[in-house]
Amino acid sequence: xxxxxxxxxxxxxxxxxxxxxxxxxxxxxxxxxxxxxxxxxxxxxxxxxxxxxxxxxxxxxxxxxxxxxxxxxxxxxxxxxxxxxxxxxxxxxxxxxxxxxxxxxxxxxxxxxxxxx
Amino acid sequence: xxxxxxxxxxxxxxxxxxxxxxxxxxxxxxxxxxxxxxxxxxxxxxxxxxxxxxxxxxxxxxxxxxxxxxxxxxxxxxxxxxxxxxxxxxxxxxxxxxxxxxxxxxxxxxxxxxxxxxxxxxxxxxxxxxxxxxxxxxxxxxxxxxxxxxxxxxxxxxxxxxxxxxxxxxxxxxxxxxxxxxxxxxxxxxxxxxxxxxxxxxxxxxxxxxxxxxxxxxxxxxxxxxxxxxxxxxxxxxxxxxxxxxxxxxxxxxxxxxxxxxxxxxxxxxxxxxxxxxxxxxxxxxxxxxxxxxxxxxxxxxxxxxxxxxxxxx
Ligand code: FES
Ligand SMILES: [Fe+2]
Numbered sequence: 001x002x003x004x005x006x007x008x009x010x011x012x013x014x015x016x017x018x019x020x021x022x023x024x025x026x027x028x029x030x031x032x033x034x035x036x037x038x039x040x041x042x043x044x045x046x047x048x049x050x051x052x053x054x055x056x057x058x059x060x061x062x063x064x065x066x067x068x069x070x071x072x073x074x075x076x077x078x079x080x081x082x083x084x085x086x087x088x089x090x091x092x093x094x095x096x097x098x099x100x101x102x103x104x105x106x107x108x109x110x111x112x113x114x115x116x117x
Numbered sequence: 118x119x120x121x122x123x124x125x126x127x128x129x130x131x132x133x134x135x136x137x138x139x140x141x142x143x144x145x146x147x148x149x150x151x152x153x154x155x156x157x158x159x160x161x162x163x164x165x166x167x168x169x170x171x172x173x174x175x176x177x178x179x180x181x182x183x184x185x186x187x188x189x190x191x192x193x194x195x196x197x198x199x200x201x202x203x204x205x206x207x208x209x210x211x212x213x214x215x216x217x218x219x220x221x222x223x224x225x226x227x228x229x230x231x232x233x234x235x236x237x238x239x240x241x242x243x244x245x246x247x248x249x250x251x252x253x254x255x256x257x258x259x260x261x262x263x264x265x266x267x268x269x270x271x272x273x274x275x276x277x278x279x280x281x282x283x284x285x286x287x288x289x290x291x292x293x294x295x296x297x298x299x300x301x302x303x304x305x306x307x308x309x310x311x312x313x314x315x316x317x318x319x320x321x322x323x324x325x326x327x328x329x330x331x332x333x334x335x336x337x338x339x340x341x342x343x344x345x346x347x348x349x350x351x352x353x354x355x356x357x358x359x360x361x362x363x364x365x366x367x368x369x370x371x372x373x374x375x376x377x378x379x380x381x382x383x384x385x386x387x388x389x390x391x392x393x394x395x396x397x398x399x400x401x402x403x404x405x406x407x408x409x410x411x412x413x414x415x416x417x418x419x420x421x422x423x424x425x426x427x428x429x430x431x
Contacts, residue, residue, distance in 0.1 A: 046429035048361035050131065051178025051384020054429055068131035068383070070177040070431075 012091040016042040017060065017098045025091045031057070031064070032087040043086045043099055050088040057086045062095035119196065119295045120318045123325070124186040124235060125168055126268055126338050128385055129175035133157065135382035136172050143358050144340060144387065145259035146170060149241060152216035161264040161340065162244035162254050167217050169265035170338075178383040178431035180335040182223075182231035183268050184215065185324075190236040193222045199293040200224055212237075227285035228272035229333045259358075260351040260389050262340035267323050269337050271330035271430040274312055276305075283327040287314040290325070299323060299397050300371050304408040313406070313414075315371060322372040322394045334430035337378065337386035344391050345375045351389045355379050364426060370417040371406060378426070385431050 011024040014031055021042045025034035032055045036045050046054035053073030059082040066079075067088045074083055083100065130136035137157055140146045146159035149167050158168035166186070173181060187193060197207045200222075210221040210233075219237030226232055244254035253261075272282040290296035299322045302313035315323040328336050342348060348366045355362050355377070363378035363386060373394040379387055406414035413420035415427075 044425070046425050047178075047363075047380040047384030047386065047431065049178065049380050049382050049384030051380075051431040052429045054425070070131065070384070072177040072179070 012062075013094045014091060015094075015096045016057075017096060018042070019099075025095075027092070028090065030087050031089050031091060031095065031097070032085075035086070046087070048087040050085045053085065055086040056083065056100045057089075057097045058083050058100050059089070060096045060098055062097075063092040064089040064095060065092055066090070118188045119192050120185050120234065121188050122186055122319050123169075123265060123267060124166070124184040124233075124238065125171060126183050126265065127156075127171040127173060127181035128335075128338070128381075128383075129177055129179050129181060130172050130381070130383040130385070131175060131178060132382055133172065133174050139360070139381045140170055140172065141258065143259040143354060143360060144389075145257050145261040147244065150217075156216060158216065160241070161262050162257060163263035163341075164265070165240050165242050167239040167241050171216070178335075178385050180230070180268070180270075180338075180385075180431075182233055183270075183325075184221070184233040184235055185318075186238070187234050187236050190219060193220055193234055193236055196234055196294065197222050200289075203289060203293040205289065205293065226270075226272075226282075227289060228270060228282035228327070230270050230272075259354050260340070260342060260347070262342060262389055264341050266321070266339045266341040266390065267325060268335070269326035269328055269339070271332070271334045271336045272327045273331070273333045274329035275331070276310070281310065281312070281329075282333065283314055283329050284311045286327045287311060287316065290316050294318075296325070297397070297399050297401075298403050299401065300404040300406065300414075302406045302408070302411050302414065308407065313371075313411075317397045320397050322374070322397050328427070330427070330430055332430075335385060336430050337388045339388035339390055342389050342391045348375050348377050348389060348391050351377050363429070364416070364423065367419075368417045370410075370414040371404075373417075383431070386429070 010027040014025045015022050019042045023040050044054040046052040050069040069085045069088050140159050150158040157172040159170040160168050200207050205224050208223045212219045215221045217239040218235045222234040245251050274281050296316040300315040304310050312329040314327045317324045352366050361380045366377045374390040375392045376390040412422050
């Protein structure tokens, strides 16, 4: 059961295009934090501190607020084009994103391994 | 006697206030000063030297350097020679190069990690003093960690390119710095490729660990606690403070350590661990974990893979 509506908590739908997944992210929660809390997968979960870079995603639609993200993983150019670390991105509207971090690499690697067999 | 023990780790953090809160109130270290460049210095209550953690403001996470303490100032000259004989470039820095320290010998490991050796650091004493001391001080915060115990470094290993900096670091630490191997993981068709090395200079199973990764970085820094119950309580402290736990309390096969892993606010992995495992000695037979038993070695109870533990580094 989800009673958060009673408390007037604002939630934003987050959509992951790669896996066609969707979950609700309460305002004030990071995309990755909300996903992990719901036991969902789709974005790789790592340090939740913006330091390790495994949760890197590209925001395709929607508005997010961000906090400190490691420059080793998100360059200034990338940041300007909507690349964020999902553990440090807080939705302010419905969001559509695509995964560019470790998981994507794994998916791509898995696909390559399969196709080369 | 050469290298005695780990001296300190210099960490990069992206939010200094959040980092200070974490290391002071969650880990429970004592703030002991500010360096000339605004670095924040911390020590565990059971440590006597002025600091074991340096926090530096940065736009990324990770480790600036790790430093080990040698017994005598003259050891620095001897070790510098040994490193150079081994083909490693060294630089001897004047006193004060590291905050509140004497001369500091710098070199870069084959894995790319920066390391210093030093013989002198200002001492401020244990929180309980040395005259008829109480077993623990009042007013400890968070986990109440005793001391910085070891670091584990992610070292680039890329068999396709013939790169194995775990093995290269191991050889350098053995041959030039006098470290001993306690435990290892051997892989490959002939089980002769060393991809994990736990090494010591004290009498504990490891003062440094080298772990394989696609690229080099910081795997974790670890603080010592007394008992299994302290590890459970550390879990409570993390939950209370909304700290992201990587691995809830469990036991390692390697070193037999009782452990909990979590992340600091910039994503640097921390560990508090208890149990000194066993008495490590130079003549102790080396313990080997087979490739198919690696996860049993890492998480003894489940023996199951937990990918973020090996893949997530800063
Ligand atoms: S999980 Fe490490 S940067 Fe987001
Ligand atoms: Fe450790």
